[in-house]
Amino acid sequence: MIPYGRQDIRQEDIDAVVEVLQSDFITQGPVVPRFEEAVASKVGARYGVAVNSGTSALHVACLALGLGPGNRLWTSPITFVASANCAIYCGAQVDFVDIDPVTYNLSPEALEKKLSDADEKSCLPDIVVPVHLCGQSCEMKRIHELSQSYGFKVIEDASHALGGRYRDFPVGCCRYSDITVFSFHPVKIITTAEGGMAVTNDAALAGKMQLLRSHGITRDPELMTHAADGPWYYQQIDLGYNYRMTDIQAALGISQLNRLDEYVTRRHEIAERYDRLLSDLLVTVPLQHPDAYSSWHLYVIRLQLGAITKSHREVFESMRESDIGVNLHYIPVHTQPWYERMGFKKGDYPEAEQYYAEAISLPMYPTMTDEQQDQVVDALRGAVVG
Ligand SMILES: *Cc1c(COP(=O)(O)O)cnc(C)c1O
DSSP states (O other): OBOSOOOOOOHHHHHHHHHHHTSSOSSSSSHHHHHHHHHHHHHTOSEEEEESOHHHHHHHHHHHTTOOTTOEEEEOSSSOTHHHHHHHHTTOEEEEOOBOTTTOSBOHHHHHHHHHHHHHTTOOOSEEEOBOGGGOOOOHHHHHHHHHHHTOEEEEEOTTOTTOEETTEETTSOTTOSEEEEEOOTTSSSOOSSOEEEEESOHHHHHHHHHHHBTTEEOOGGGSSSOOSSTTOOEEOSOOOBOOOOHHHHHHHHHHHTTHHHHHHHHHHHHHHHHHHTTTSSEEOOOOOTTEEOOOSOEEEEEOTTTOSSOHHHHHHHHHHTTBOOBOSOOOGGGSHHHHTTTOOTTSSHHHHHHHHHEEEEOOOTTOOHHHHHHHHHHHHHHHHO
């Protein structure tokens, strides 16, 4: 089976991990802050806060921005459930903004319209989470302008987009957002097995997220309510979690980060080759916004169902039968049973649902060979035409 994505682990990664295993600290030691500095510096942000998953990063980002009961978070329905669940963890409400039919990212036009409606009903969002689907940045400048007019905070869910750029700035520099979140799950651009990071330029937000990832406990005398009882002393000054990343994971992350540019370059080659090889098939290849340089986490095609005789499901099943590990990113979150129980229903976000009816993620990972890619294209040709 050619998978839709997979990690690339080399000897240098293994050596870096073994070195930590043989050191004094294996959980939180000196390597986590080194990884934080390395990622922050790579993406042009001042602070990085490493945690045990992208989901935890979203959670602490929401809490740091003050999201709580009575508040609202809006995101795209075409995302992994975690982009919405993070609001529920905080006791807040979720709502969705339909996608742009061309980029499949949260539509700035739909956002503007929904904001103007919400303004009249006094139910504006407190946080908007644009998701850089497939590694292509959302139109952050427009979203940022709307955040200034309507007074909401912005968390970029850049789980797919490490190594991507927007208007010539690296995704993660937070020029148009408060916090940007990355995931280091094995299918993502670089991996720490499980892991994530929130980056920001705001020292107070970074400090708050550091506190929340480790039980709300501090050893910083400046933050304590009174002088330390002794050298053993620490204080819990907030309610946090155990969301810590380990030094083992951070060592893997630093080693992987060294190859970020190489990975993104290779992903671009694969995407351009797909564009060429698929040009005569009745599929829509992913269109790129001129302001975005994608990290190409995913290569999603859409079937032109009116023009072919096969159904979406038939093409998908035929690919899987040919041992091509195609996938579908994503099932619209608002149609998940848990969200339906909150009152969302099919029909709420037509562009997202249309996308779901046509989309297929083709295999895309930096170690994929041209031969494997040819196999994918042959299988797709057979599935669509045959
Ligand atoms: C992977 C992913 C997450 C969650 O990251 P984890 O590290 O798996 O917790 C959140 N949002 C999006 C869009 C993702 O793809």
